[in-house]
Amino acid sequence: MSSLSELYQNVILEHNRSPRNYRAMDDDARKAEGHNPMCGDQLTVWVRMGGDVIDDVSFRGAGCAISRASASLMTAAVKGKTRREAEALFDRFRQLVTGTLPAAETETLGKLAVFSGVSAFPVRVKCASLSWHTLKAALDAPPSAPPS
Amino acid sequence: MTATATPALDVERLRKDFPILSQRVRGKPLVYLDNAATSQKPRAVIDAVTRFYSAENANIHRGVHYLSERATLAYDAVRAQVAAFINAAAPSEIVFTRGTTEGINLVANSWARGALRPGDEILLTGMEHHSNIVPWQLVAAQTGAVVRAVPLTDTGELDLNAFDQLLTDRTRLLAVVHLSNALGTINPVRWMIARARERGIVTLVDGAQSAPHLPIDVQALDCDFFAFSGHKVLGPTGVGVLYGRSSLLTAMPPWQGGGDMIETVTLERSTWAAPPARFEAGTPMIAEVIGLGAALAYVESVGRVAIGAWEEELLAYATEQVGEVEGVRLVGTAREKASVLSFVVDGVHPHDVGAVLDDEGVAIRAGHHCAQPVMQRFGVPATARASFAFYNTRAEVGTLVRGLRRVRSVFA
Numbered sequence: 105m106s107s108l109s110e111l112y113q114n115v116i117l118e119h120n121r122s123p124r125n126y127r128a129m130d131d132d133a134r135k136a137e138g139h140n141p142m143c144g145d146q147l148t149v150w151v152r153m154g155g156d157v158i159d160d161v162s163f164r165g166a167g168c169a170i171s172r173a174s175a176s177l178m179t180a181a182v183k184g185k186t187r188r189e190a191e192a193l194f195d196r197f198r199q200l201v202t203g204t205l206p207a208a209e210t211e212t213l214g215k216l217a218v219f220s221g222v223s224a225f226p227v228r229v230k231c232a233s234l235s236w237h238t239l240k241a242a243l244d245a246p247p248s249a250p251p252s
Numbered sequence: 253m254t255a256t257a258t259p260a261l262d263v264e265r266l267r268k269d270f271p272i273l274s275q276r277v278r279g280k281p282l283v284y285l286d287n288a289a290t291s292q293k294p295r296a297v298i299d300a301v302t303r304f305y306s307a308e309n310a311n312i313h314r315g316v317h318y319l320s321e322r323a324t325l326a327y328d329a330v331r332a333q334v335a336a337f338i339n340a341a342a343p344s345e346i347v348f349t350r351g352t353t354e355g356i357n358l359v360a361n362s363w364a365r366g367a368l369r370p371g372d373e374i375l376l377t378g379m380e381h382h383s384n385i386v387p388w389q390l391v392a393a394q395t396g397a398v399v400r401a402v403p404l405t406d407t408g409e410l411d412l413n414a415f416d417q418l419l420t421d422r423t424r425l426l427a428v429v430h431l432s433n434a435l436g437t438i439n440p441v442r443w444m445i446a447r448a449r450e451r452g453i454v455t456l457v458d459g460a461q462s463a464p465h466l467p468i469d470v471q472a473l474d475c476d477f478f479a480f481s482g483h484k485v486l487g488p489t490g491v492g493v494l495y496g497r498s499s500l501l502t503a504m505p506p507w508q509g510g511g512d513m514i515e516t517v518t519l520e521r522s523t524w525a526a527p528p529a530r531f532e533a534g535t536p537m538i539a540e541v542i543g544l545g546a547a548l549a550y551v552e553s554v555g556r557v558a559i560g561a562w563e564e565e566l567l568a569y570a571t572e573q574v575g576e577v578e579g580v581r582l583v584g585t586a587r588e589k590a591s592v593l594s595f596v597v598d599g600v601h602p603h604d605v606g607a608v609l610d611d612e613g614v615a616i617r618a619g620h621h622c623a624q625p626v627m628q629r630f631g632v633p634a635t636a637r638a639s640f641a642f643y644n645t646r647a648e649v650g651t652l653v654r655g656l657r658r659v660r661s662v663f664a
Contacts, residue, residue: 169663170604
């Protein structure tokens with residue numbers, strides 16, 4: 105398989121075409137905006153917490169196939185996880201796309217392992233990570249409206 | 253068009269002058285179509301820089317020794333060469349800078365900061381590179397001046413009726429790009445400058461893209477300032493040129509202080525050297541200037557008329573071929589264009605277009621091209637951009653087109 109088809113695996117192409125959780129949430133959800141000034145990508149991530157658990161997460165925005173598919177697969181992966189579990193997943197994902205994750209640990213990432221090809225394209229690491237950075241900012245953001 | 257017209261240039265022979273062009277990338281022959289970002293360098297330029305460091309290196313304008321004298325003469329000879337290249341009235345109107353960006357910042361800091369008053373207007377256009385927007389926003393914030401911009405038509409030309417209305421008694425500066433890096437549009441700068449000068453408005457032309465592709469005559473343009481970069485016209489990075497009309501340069505204060513730009517210095521005060529030295533504080537980029545001299549000599553040896561004719565034919569061919577690929581939409585279809593072909597592919601982000609083309613060995617730019625207002629005007633987050641130089645071939649256009657068909661099939 106060429107490095108290009110490693111990059112654009114079918115799961116990525118499919119999530120790019122039909123991203124999951126591609127919707128805005130109401131004002132009471134936490135949200136954050138992410139930008140990649142180098143390529144003009146921008147996206148918004150919304151998250152709704154139930155205690156320490158991510159009850160719901162969604163995104164919208166414009167970006168390349170890697171950034172869209174990454175955001176889509178991220179929403180599927182972190183829903184129902186605690187904040188701490190989601191952050192630990194981000195750490196391993198970052199290692200995966202920068203090529204520093206031990207091969208034996210790749211399968212702990214589940215579907216996110218399809219992004220292993222990104223490590224051969226250093227300029228695309230930012231595309232793959234943008235949604236994760238934005239999720240982290242959303243988790244840090246205060247809820248937009250105080251609970252009534 | 254006559255598709256079989258013989259090029260006036262022997263492109264295959266000229267390509268051999270550029271060592272980088274013969275390499276393979278990703279296992280394929282390199283097809284370099286990112287010339288608007290930076291041009292490749294002929295052997296003559298690489299050799300000139302190597303020769304300088306191997307045999308001629310010394311600081312200039314100081315020291316009486318042999319090498320320093322030689323380096324000073326060589327450096328100043330390039331100033332005269334640049335003056336001839338753009339037909340400036342005198343070499344003293346040529347200031348060496350780091351590039352177009354620094355040239356524009358020099359005018360913003362040295363001329364505009366002192367000259368502009370609250371309510372004065374700086375007129376730009378909607379197709380400027382960020383380097384011809386942001387310095388004016390900074391100086392506007394410092395002086396209370398206001399930035400205005402000429403809008404674009406749907407084909408990517410300037411709306412000249414709007415331009416006429418935007419020229420007012422308050423306009424003090426017209427800063428306009430000659431050849432748009434994002435759209436390829438050649439603007440009617442000579443006509444615009446004449447309109448501005450009727451009102452006593454100072455004019456600056458961003459020539460970063462035009463200097464490599466169009467003959468430049470600053471006296472015919474009648475502009476006050478003209479800025480360009482060496483690295484886009486076959487020269488090294490880190491060197492550029494600001495042309496300034498002598499009467500303006502002489503009245504402008506320095507913007508950076510240091511060695512080489514003074515007449516006398518005491519601990520209390522200093523007096524300034526005459527232009528251009530006044531604007532070249534510190535040890536300049538000597539080797540790069542020498543390399544720029546070799547680059548301009550190379551361009552002249554190929555011939556700017558022949559270069560223009562071949563590039564025009566190549567762009568017309570690429571426009572036709574790329575435009576025929578299903579799902580491709582051209583962004584920027586002005587009547588007068590050069591070098592640049594910007595486009596989007598339905599349903600595929602330009603970054604992904606660039607990645608697939610890269611896998612075919614084709615180097616293009618994908619992004620906003622440091623011209624975000626242009627992207628906003630055309631309602632796209634980014635475009636893919638192929639930009640041509642005289643060493644590109646019809647066969648390379650063919651590779652680009654095949655790559656675009658593959659983009660369509662990968663993202664079908």
